[in-house]
Amino acid sequence: MNISIFGLGYVGSVSAACLARDGHRVIGVDTQTDKVEMVNRGLSPIVEPGLDELIRGAVSEGLLTATTSSIEAVLNSTMSLVCVGTPSQRDGSLDTKYVRQVCQEIGNGLRTKREFHIVVMRSTMLPGTMRQVVIPEIEKSSGKKAGKAFGICINPEFLRESTAIFDYDNPPKIVIGSSDVATAALVARLFEHLPAPLIKTSIEVAEAVKYTDNAWHAVKVDFANEIGTLCSAVGVDGQEVMDIFLQDRKLNVSPSYLRPGFAFGGSCLPKDVRALTYLARELGAHLPLLESILPSNEEHIRRSLDLIEDQGQRKIGIMGISFKAKTDDLRESPMLRVVEELHRRGYSLRIFDPTVSHSILTGANKAYLREHLPYIYEMLTDDHREVLKHAQTVVIGNRDEYYKELLRDAEPHHCILDLVGLGIPMGVAVSAAAD
Numbered sequence: 001m002n003i004s005i006f007g008l009g010y011v012g013s014v015s016a017a018c019l020a021r022d023g024h025r026v027i028g029v030d031t032q033t034d035k036v037e038m039v040n041r042g043l044s045p046i047v048e049p050g051l052d053e054l055i056r057g058a059v060s061e062g063l064l065t066a067t068t069s070s071i072e073a074v075l076n077s078t079m080s081l082v083c084v085g086t087p088s089q090r091d092g093s094l095d096t097k098y099v100r101q102v103c104q105e106i107g108n109g110l111r112t113k114r115e116f117h118i119v120v121m122r123s124t125m126l127p128g129t130m131r132q133v134v135i136p137e138i139e140k141s142s143g144k145k146a147g148k149a150f151g152i153c154i155n156p157e158f159l160r161e162s163t164a165i166f167d168y169d170n171p172p173k174i175v176i177g178s179s180d181v182a183t184a185a186l187v188a189r190l191f192e193h194l195p196a197p198l199i200k201t202s203i204e205v206a207e208a209v210k211y212t213d214n215a216w217h218a219v220k221v222d223f224a225n226e227i228g229t230l231c232s233a234v235g236v237d238g239q240e241v242m243d244i245f246l247q248d249r250k251l252n253v254s255p256s257y258l259r260p261g262f263a264f265g266g267s268c269l270p271k272d273v274r275a276l277t278y279l280a281r282e283l284g285a286h287l288p289l290l291e292s293i294l295p296s297n298e299e300h301i302r303r304s305l306d307l308i309e310d311q312g313q314r315k316i317g318i319m320g321i322s323f324k325a326k327t328d329d330l331r332e333s334p335m336l337r338v339v340e341e342l343h344r345r346g347y348s349l350r351i352f353d354p355t356v357s358h359s360i361l362t363g364a365n366k367a368y369l370r371e372h373l374p375y376i377y378e379m380l381t382d383d384h385r386e387v388l389k390h391a392q393t394v395v396i397g398n399r400d401e402y403y404k405e406l407l408r409d410a411e412p413h414h415c416i417l418d419l420v421g422l423g424i425p426m427g428v429a430v431s432a433a434a435d
């Protein structure tokens with residue numbers, strides 16, 4: 001394939017060298033003439049192990065050239081990969097000026113081009129940037145329509161500096177976000193030989209995936225550092241603690257706990273995070289990440305309350321009040337916080353939770369409820385139909401698959417709020433959603 005690559009920085013020059021090595025004919029484009037000259041002399045414009053050799057080989061075989069002319073690059077390629085920088089502005093917002101500029105330049109090239117062209121954004125851009133910035137800028141400067149005269153997609157890059165060539169060849173995944181099936185298929189061909197899952201998705205999801213990854217990686221680093229700080233403050237070997245932590249592939253380094261849903265609760269997580277951060281404060285260790293866990297959880301409970309209030313209905317049904325399905329443990333259940341607050345605000349509630357109702361009969365949580373929410377007895381029912389009869393809004397409070405079945409009895413006037421991610425579309429009458 002003939003490919004032009006805009007931006008010969010870390011991502012662009014590695015992509016250019018690897019694609020040329022794979023047999024494609026690559027034209028690198030940069031506004032900085034020194035980078036263009038270096039590439040044409042067979043030198044890497046960045047410091048990256050192994051890249052000099054790759055670029056030298058590709059240039060000597062005539063598979064890689066570089067230019068400052070974007071029009072020449074667009075006219076002599078079928079696909080443009082955009083790898084320009086997306087730095088922070090002073091206030092932290094995303095600076096899209098290089099993206100805008102490169103889109104205008106590619107658009108100018110497309111204005112005079114007859115053949116279909118594909119634009120692949122590899123720069124990291126916030127969700128919405130493709131539709132609000134990239135596509136309008138190219139359409140405006142080219143006078144052509146996306147999906148008709150040119151195809152567009154986003155293909156985020158996951159390489160890490162210093163191991164960039166290895167990472168390019170061994171990515172964790174290949175993500176192609178596009179609303180244009182033919183374009184996505186052509187872009188996928190560039191990477192089909194790589195040993196990684198190839199994921200085709202929407203433009204917005206692909207944009208969000210890259211930020212989710214980087215936020216997670218940053219959280220991991222800070223988490224490990226804060227655990228290390230706390231361990232050394234109490235004279236424990238943090239490296240050994242994390243060695244053991246990492247050996248747990250079931251709960252720690254695993255998909256567990258990593259789905260958007262409702263707040264955490266129960267008899268362990270809240271009290272243990274509280275004790276750990278209390279100890280840190282006592283020892284004078286400032287651990288902002290660990291300190292932010294409980295406030296973040298509280299915020300999630302508050303958001304859920306807002307969501308219920310936003311429906312504008314006073315009669316609420318709740319399915320599931322224990323912190324987790326199939327347990328009767330109500331200690332620090334976040335759903336009880338929701339019940340408490342809705343009751344305080346004068347909402348009328350009916351609650352169904354088969355595990356908890358049963359335990360109340362046998363008295364397991366009696367003392368806890370008597371002390372904290374004595375009025376809850378009048379709200380609890382053993383019959384889910386009573387909840388549906390009473391409620392305008394039905395809130396799913398824990399991940400019991402059984403509720404999906406029960407919601408087949410719901411009627412079109414019911415508004416369902418699935419707080420836990422059971423897969424019931426929010427705000428939709430569930431008789432349809434549960435099928």
Ligand SMILES: NC(=O)c1ccc[n+]([C@@H]2O[C@H](COP(=O)([O-])OP(=O)(O)OC[C@H]3O[C@@H](n4cnc5c(N)ncnc54)[C@H](O)[C@@H]3O)[C@@H](O)[C@H]2O)c1
Pocket residue numbers: 006007008009010011012029030031032035083084085086098101102105122123124125157158159160161
């Ligand atoms: N560096 C990384 O490890 C890495 C990894 C994954 C993703 N990313 C993302 O990839 C993007 C590029 O990052 P980078 O580190 O390679 O950036 P960089 O700053 O090293 O390189 C960007 C290059 O684009 C050039 N450029 C700017 N405007 C141009 C234009 N109109 N035409 C042609 N060239 C132009 C600049 O001169 C520069 O050489 C960013 O969005 C970044 O967030 C970076």
